[in-house]
Amino acid sequence: MDTTPPSNHPPAAPKAPARRYHQIDGKFQMLRGQLDSPTLAYEQWGELNADRSNAVLIFTGLSPSAHAASSPQDPTTGWWEDMLGPDKPIDTTRYFVVCVNSLGSCFGSTGPASNNPTTDTAYRLTFPMLSVEDIANTGALLLDHLNIDRLHSVVGASMGGMTALAFAMLHPQRADGLISISSAARSMPFSIALRSLQRELVRSDDIWQKGEYDHSTPPDSGMRLARKLGMITYRSSAEWSERFGRERATSEIDPGHPFGIDFEVESYLDAQAMKFTGAFDANCYLYLSRAMDLFDAADHGGSVAKGLSMVKAKRALVIGVVSDFLFPVCQQQELAEGLEAHDIDVTYAELGSIQGHDSFLVDMDRFRPVVAEYFL
Amino acid sequence: MDTTPPSNHPPAAPKAPARRYHQIDGKFQMLRGQLDSPTLAYEQWGELNADRSNAVLIFTGLSPSAHAASSPQDPTTGWWEDMLGPDKPIDTTRYFVVCVNSLGSCFGSTGPASNNPTTDTAYRLTFPMLSVEDIANTGALLLDHLNIDRLHSVVGASMGGMTALAFAMLHPQRADGLISISSAARSMPFSIALRSLQRELVRSDDIWQKGEYDHSTPPDSGMRLARKLGMITYRSSAEWSERFGRERATSEIDPGHPFGIDFEVESYLDAQAMKFTGAFDANCYLYLSRAMDLFDAADHGGSVAKGLSMVKAKRALVIGVVSDFLFPVCQQQELAEGLEAHDIDVTYAELGSIQGHDSFLVDMDRFRPVVAEYFL
Numbered sequence: 061m062d063t064t065p066p067s068n069h070p071p072a073a074p075k076a077p078a079r080r081y082h083q084i085d086g087k088f089q090m091l092r093g094q095l096d097s098p099t100l101a102y103e104q105w106g107e108l109n110a111d112r113s114n115a116v117l118i119f120t121g122l123s124p125s126a127h128a129a130s131s132p133q134d135p136t137t138g139w140w141e142d143m144l145g146p147d148k149p150i151d152t153t154r155y156f157v158v159c160v161n162s163l164g165s166c167f168g169s170t171g172p173a174s175n176n177p178t179t180d181t182a183y184r185l186t187f188p189m190l191s192v193e194d195i196a197n198t199g200a201l202l203l204d205h206l207n208i209d210r211l212h213s214v215v216g217a218s219m220g221g222m223t224a225l226a227f228a229m230l231h232p233q234r235a236d237g238l239i240s241i242s243s244a245a246r247s248m249p250f251s252i253a254l255r256s257l258q259r260e261l262v263r264s265d266d267i268w269q270k271g272e273y274d275h276s277t278p279p280d281s282g283m284r285l286a287r288k289l290g291m292i293t294y295r296s297s298a299e300w301s302e303r304f305g306r307e308r309a310t311s312e313i314d315p316g317h318p319f320g321i322d323f324e325v326e327s328y329l330d331a332q333a334m335k336f337t338g339a340f341d342a343n344c345y346l347y348l349s350r351a352m353d354l355f356d357a358a359d360h361g362g363s364v365a366k367g368l369s370m371v372k373a374k375r376a377l378v379i380g381v382v383s384d385f386l387f388p389v390c391q392q393q394e395l396a397e398g399l400e401a402h403d404i405d406v407t408y409a410e411l412g413s414i415q416g417h418d419s420f421l422v423d424m425d426r427f428r429p430v431v432a433e434y435f436l
Numbered sequence: 437m438d439t440t441p442p443s444n445h446p447p448a449a450p451k452a453p454a455r456r457y458h459q460i461d462g463k464f465q466m467l468r469g470q471l472d473s474p475t476l477a478y479e480q481w482g483e484l485n486a487d488r489s490n491a492v493l494i495f496t497g498l499s500p501s502a503h504a505a506s507s508p509q510d511p512t513t514g515w516w517e518d519m520l521g522p523d524k525p526i527d528t529t530r531y532f533v534v535c536v537n538s539l540g541s542c543f544g545s546t547g548p549a550s551n552n553p554t555t556d557t558a559y560r561l562t563f564p565m566l567s568v569e570d571i572a573n574t575g576a577l578l579l580d581h582l583n584i585d586r587l588h589s590v591v592g593a594s595m596g597g598m599t600a601l602a603f604a605m606l607h608p609q610r611a612d613g614l615i616s617i618s619s620a621a622r623s624m625p626f627s628i629a630l631r632s633l634q635r636e637l638v639r640s641d642d643i644w645q646k647g648e649y650d651h652s653t654p655p656d657s658g659m660r661l662a663r664k665l666g667m668i669t670y671r672s673s674a675e676w677s678e679r680f681g682r683e684r685a686t687s688e689i690d691p692g693h694p695f696g697i698d699f700e701v702e703s704y705l706d707a708q709a710m711k712f713t714g715a716f717d718a719n720c721y722l723y724l725s726r727a728m729d730l731f732d733a734a735d736h737g738g739s740v741a742k743g744l745s746m747v748k749a750k751r752a753l754v755i756g757v758v759s760d761f762l763f764p765v766c767q768q769q770e771l772a773e774g775l776e777a778h779d780i781d782v783t784y785a786e787l788g789s790i791q792g793h794d795s796f797l798v799d800m801d802r803f804r805p806v807v808a809e810y811f812l
Contacts, residue, residue: 252702
């Protein structure tokens, strides 16, 4: 098992005993630049069957690692633990499942926090501009390494859904099926504006220093603010009302502390944002966030319809959530209809979860049956 | 005409030749504190009729001054120019209209940027915690000064709607009518979370210095970020899509400038946020923003229904906008139904504007007829 971290491994990575590494041989050509022998970190579950036809590849959202679920090597809970495992909707007794850490991220795959082997210093902002297509292409190279010609399905939610779609467009012969969850064929200006502001919050932190911060003292303040904005927009107004109402964090408003925390919702956001800082490299965050803005299926052929016509999967499952205002259901419908127009057997599921964009991580009672039925 | 700025006038106020001032005599008791002889800035249009029954009082949203419309004294365009004036929906040939700058603001009324007469230094964070009810109570004192016993109507949008409601609750004999636009009987946790983050963006600017910044070099960077977040949330996703699509600000993406401006929507936000900085004092912004969070009609009597039962107006107009996610239509319905339950003749109008919370400032074709019909 190739679990030795490569020499260009980001600093202070957490222990991840199930993590495997594949170093790409030679130059990796990107949409706008190239990298020397980048590394991909991934995890795997289950066994490849004799005709190598039961492989499922999962691309992640912006922030997760490849640790989607626990395994004997790493029993810690994964970010999609309820979806993936023995007898779960993506059943690892039947499927060989691989989850790859996105190129540009900081959980084992090469990104702005990794060492550039040519200069022996971290890439930082010399890392080439990243695209969702680049991440998708690393998935194809990983399949080559694993001797998998064709996937049963390529799966992703949020940015991972964009990546899964890009994979299905750019490698049409390598995916029989596509699952896109709370994602889109391209970003809308509303979500671009929010992500642009999140990036500005990080860049406005004096400690960021145009990306030249000391990796041991990163721009936590900016990252915390960006994370708070993310959390507010990943969920929904209805959920906040249900969870917090107008509960005050303290029984008395303190007139002597005029901008402290009054409400439970403020206290919750503060605590959650604190957890995030330190876990994610700021430059990696900036690169991945911008890659989402730039993704546009219409870049391939001149229109979304033409881009989607490149997909040759036999079937697709498109899941949207009514309370998601970052990737609203109109975008899910556009994607489902665009795929259906090209003779793909599309199942479109619009779920009534109130947890907004994050529903696929938390409203498992609604998501499990839909995904399970696809894999029946 | 009492247009001489008082001695405790905030620094560097713009010229406002139509602005009038009323200094409250003695102590002004607030919900949580008190002020010595605060000043109120206001403007007025039209003539009071013989039986003093045609007065309309307008409370503003968080950021506007009292300059709601032009006048012979000040021909510059006001913030509600299309709504207010001769032969406009609020017809100044028929009504005597007063617009008051909110207590706590920085356009002539006493706020955190004003001098405390006791110490002869700016209040800054020694200003008492501000409530929407305090602003409403200043309106009643202004009516005393103008010898107006009872208003034809009290009017407000956004925070101004909260203030108009508070006025109608706390001074039930002084308003025959109430117009509430894109407002609420209390803030929801979603909008509290967004405003709390906006305040944190200001406070995170090193220049803010716990409110002790030099008034000539204010925390522009934090204010600009807060304003951007405001602009994103004041409008709607559909409007951004219609206005900007995925238009790029530059024809080519510049790989050498990895976090510059790619999209028109980013360029627009940047330009608009620049305009705002300098115009509004940061501490005033913090106080007013928090007052919105704290407002809750249920504080008066134990429930929203009991609070609303204090209103004794004969009729009310409640306007909501379907694309407003800060003050969603469910809150407008709650308000309309709560007023109707207490024998008030309520007109509820739900408008299909796509400009979100800001619609009352821009979608005049939809708003004018509804307001005009109320004043017929």
